[in-house]
Every structure is written in structure tokens, then in C-alpha cells.
Amino acid sequence: MNELIDLMMRHRSIRQFTDEQVSEQDIQKAVAAGQMASTSGAIQSYCVIQVEDSANRDELVTLTGNQTKVARCGAFFVICGDTRRHRLIADRDELPYDTRCEAFLLAVVDATIFAQNMALAFESMGYGICYIGGLRNDLPAVSSLLNMPEGLYPLFGLCVGRPAQDPMIRPRLPQPGVLFKDHYPDDATMMAMVEDYDTTMLKYFQDRGAGDRIWSREMSGKFSEPKRMSLGPYYRDQGANLD
Template sequence: MNTQKDLINLLMQHSSTRKYTDQPIDEKTKQTILACSQMAPTSSYLQAYTIIEVTDPAKRDELATISGGQEWLKKAPLTLLFCADLHRSEKFLTVTDPKVFQNTELYTVAVVDATLAAQKALIAAQSLGLGGVIVGGVRNEMDQLADLFNLPERVMPLFVLCLGYPAEQLPVKPRLPQQFIVGTDAYPDKETDLTSYNQEVSNYYDQLTNGADTFNWVERCTYALEQKPRYEVDEFVKKAGFLKN
């Protein structure tokens, strides 16, 4: 990648990659991805996240099972679990109010830090010719995840980033029209008609699946919320020592 245009094209052409070639990711490439991940912005310099590379086939199998059978968790050349982590901060920082590690602000900081780090890792990987997918389905069984990776208190597993050299390139999924997302000096709450966007999403999946799936944006997002409410995440968050105030 040599030009500003290359970078913009990379960002604009993002699509999730779930099928990979047999080409391994060499150590130098992996370390470059991890180093870029660590250069993500971080609130108050806390770096409140942890990355766990998953190499054990048995643990990969368990991740795939927990997530509902997502095979790419087993087959991706590089599998990284990203966690929100206040354990390290609590261990090394001496503060006058120890309850600060239980408040909503630091929970938010840790989740945002981990998410920004994962996005940096994905962009770095894509710039090196790899593709990837972020899997939130591992949150289906958070207690199991915590046991599987020996997570201490105040560490919350968020998602897995799977990376590898793409065996296929899917078309870019259409995003919401910008007027729904971007406001000027106020929340953008004037747009209500999703007809055109719903049709665009329906057409996208119709072509992608040869007519097997024509659900639009409203239909598929409603289904996702009804099928995966994950109320148990709230219980895990508090049990792990977050949000106790």
C-alpha cells in the first residue's frame, strides 16, 4: 500500500472473510499486526485490554461450539480473543478510591480500548493482504470462556478476530444512508423512510445467495435481536467485577 488512495480503497472495500487459503501467517506478519493493534488510541493511556492468541485445537473447537458452529474459528490461521481488561490496571495502579475499577466509566474505557485495538489489527492485516472476521458469538457462553482461558476478575471476553489469506472475496455489504448516521449539531432523527435501503439490502442477499435469502435490513436485524438477546452477559459483567457501583 503506497498511496492515500490505496488506504481509502482498503477501508471502503471492507467485507468479512470467513474462508481462508492454506497459506500460513508467518511470525513477522503476525507481530506486525499485533504491534499495530497496540498503537490504537487508548483512554488515559490505560491500554485496558488483553489479546489472547488461540492456538490449542481443542480450545478452537470449543470456541466454534460456543459460537454456534462458526467453523472459521477452527480454520483461521490466526485467531485472537480480545478482552476488556481492568485487572492489569487494578494490579499495578495505586489509587485512593479502589471502587473506581467497578464504575461504568472504566468499564466503557476497557470495552472501547479493546475494540479500537481489534480494528487496528484488522486494518493492518487487510493492508498486508489478509482478510478477517470479528466473531461476537463467543459471548454466548461467557462463563465457559472465562474458564477456558483462565481469565481473572475484571477481565471480560468480548469477541474473536479471525485472520487469514482470503479464499474468497465477498461483495461489500451496503451501509445505512449517511443521513441516518451523521448529524450536524444534533442527533440525526429526521429520516424515517428505510424503503430504499431495505430493498438494497434485500437485493444484496438475493444475489449473494442465489435467491435463498432476501431478508432486508429491518427483518434481519430484528431476527438477530430476537434470537441473540444474551441477557446473561449482564450477569457475567457484574460477576467479573465490573459495574458494581
Template sequence: MTTANETIERLLRHRSVRRFTDEPVGRERLELIIRSAQMASTSSNMQAYSVIAVDDPDKRCQIAEWAGGQRHVEQAPVFLVWCADLYRFGEAVRMYGGSFEPTLEYFIVSTVDAALAAQNAAVAAESLGLGIVYIGGIRNRLSDVAELLQVPPLVYPVFGMCIGVPADDPDIRPRLPLEAVLHREAYDAAGQEAYIRQYDETYRQYAAGRKGGTKQTTWSRDMEARTRYPSRRHGEVLRRQGFRFEE
């Protein structure tokens, strides 16, 4: 699919990059990326997120290990940790003598705010000729990452992000059929199996034909396998950070 719209073309060419050159991103480009992130939509202008740029090699090495040995966390020119942040909101409320209960709704708001801002950053980075990859693996050791980065109460690390000049050109991973995700008027549960089977064939061809790839699999097979991964348990850590989920 091609369009005359440069922004849409860039979005359609997105891929995760895990190998980077040694070229620095530089302060100016990084600040442009974060300023772009700040213009993302945010619930009630709460801006309930923060970003921690981690440069210290020892911290990077430790986070890479906790994230499952992802070496690009160490090697990328920039590594950011995106945090849901209600601490700053609480400080603003207290300045006027108020208080708030960090309920599940606030937790959702702050997590969504962080994700929206990060995606703005990803698009901005790619528009500058850079590549990115999200690092959800930091949640393998959520408590340890929170302690390492000294986050205050009502803040938790949601995911990391590596940024740099791509050192390779990864294949674009195909997505589900549009009809599987775009529903009209009501959710189309009856059609999902057919869309999955259609996508499985597309995915099988992608997995077998990708650069250096010989893997014979389908999307549904990979998703079933994913359910057998050890599940991350975050309730205790988040409660310790001050979030409350009782409604």
C-alpha cells in the same frame, strides 16, 4: 466511490472473510498486527485490553461450538480473543498503594479500548493481504470462554477474530446511507424512516444478487428478526468477574 487514497480504498473494500487458505500468517505478521493494534487511541493511556491468541485445536473446537458452530474459528490460521482488561490497570494502581472501584465507566472504557485496538488490527491485517471476521458468538457462552482462557478478575472476552489469507472473495455488504448516520448539529430522528426505506431497497438487491444468493429480504426485516434471537445475559458473569454497575 473511488479515491486516490490507498488507506481509504482499503477501508471501503472491507468485507468479512470466513474461508481461509492453509497459508500461515506467521509470527512476524501477527506481531505487526498486534503492534498496530497497540497504537490505537486509548482512554488516558490505560490500554485497558488484552489479546489471547488461541492455537490449541481442542480449545478452538470448543469455542467454535459455543459460538454457534462457526467452523472458521477452528480453521483460520489465527484466532484471537480480544478482552476488556482492568486487571492490569488494578495491578498498576496497587503498586503505588491505591485502589479503584470498577464502575460502569471503567467497564465502558475497557470495552471501547478493546474495540478500538481490534479495529486497528483488522485494518493492519487487511493491509498485509489478509482477511478477518469478528466472532461475537463467543459471548453465547461468556462464562465458559472466560474459564477456558483462565482470564483473571476484571477481564472479560469481548469478541473473537479470525485472521488468514482469504480463500474466496465475498461481496461487499452495502451500508446505510451516509445521511442516516451523519447528523448535523443535532440528531435527525425525523429522517430515519426514509433512510431505512432507501437502504431496504439497496439491501434487497444485494441479498438477491450476492454470490449464490437467492434470499429475498430487507435490512429492516432482518433487524426485526434479530430481536427474536435468544438474548445473551451477561450481568451475572460480569459481576462475578468483579465489574460493578451500580452508580
């Protein structure tokens, strides 16, 4: 196994950090690595906002559901899909800008690939990372706090810092459950693999002292009720036509 794959296979989300700040040099290296990620047609419809102001980070703790690591990590970033610059270019050239769903999806995909390259770069330098989906709990408030213009789509946060914990690696689904040849498997085959994974995850939870948790039951509960119903209206208000 080469060094890059070994790094990927050792990934854990880090939720406790030391007081060490992330150096500006390391931030620039990680962002440069993120920028070298694949991007559709060289569009590069992403940007990243580093939140340095301590008051803003404290407010983001509240907005993300009291995730204190947002304030305590060595650096915190907001990953955004960015169609703003392309809109400005279109205005300059007196051309219309297509705001339909494809443009929004391009920004989401580009930003996500960028962020993962950036995260891997940080991990290669000995930092730990944790993505923060809770950023989407109240995006209008996030937008107001960070003065986000139309055409900018905040997607998730990224905590970076020196790890102050050494958590176990969380097992993933068995590879036959995600790698298929030529066609998707039948439902019975898929559910058999889910049951196998439930057994694996039960041991993982028990070893961590987390009780007799069943992964598939948690998943069915997680998606049993609508969540973050304001996302569609928010992204539309930001200029995305999701039709």
C-alpha cells in the same frame, strides 16, 4: 482516494480461509499497529489472547455456535477489555480501584479501537478477517477454557487468514442516515432512509441468491427478544460494577 481509505472501502468479512497460517512476524506487526490506536489517557485497558492450542480452538467452535472458521482460520484471537493490570497496580500502591461502569466502558472502547487497528493492519498485509460475536454465547465457559482472571472481560473473537473466497461488498446505510449536522433527524426522515436502504439491500441479497430478504424486518426480529441474558451477571462476576 488514498490507499488507506481504499483498503477500508474494500472490507468484507471473510468466513472461508486457506490452510496458510499467519506468520508470527505478521501477528507482531498487527498487534503493534493495534497498540498505536487512540486510548483514553494512555490507559490501554485491553489485551489480546491468541488461541493456538487446537483442542481449545475446537472447543471454541462449539462455544461460538459451531463456527468452524474459528478452528480453520490462520490465526484466532480473543479481544479483551483488561482492567487486571490496573488492579494489580492499585494493589501495589495500596489504593482502591474504581470498578464502576466507566472503568468497564473504558476497557470496552479501548479494546474495540485496538482491535480495529489490528484488523486493518492484517488486511493491509493481504489477510482477511472476521469478528466473532458468538464468543459471548457462553463467556463463563470461555473464561474457564482460557483461564481468565478477575478483571479481564472477553468481548469478541477475531479470525485472520488468507481468504479462500471473494464475497461481494455489503452495502452500508446511506451516509445521510448516519452523519447528522447539529441534531438527530426526525423519525419520519430516519424511516424514509431505512426504506431506501431496504431497497438497496434487497437487490444485494437477490444478487447473492439469498432471496427476498428485507433488512429492516431482520433488524426488528433480531432485537424482538432478549439475548445472552448471562452477560451482565458474567461481567459482574469478573469484577465489573455496571451501576
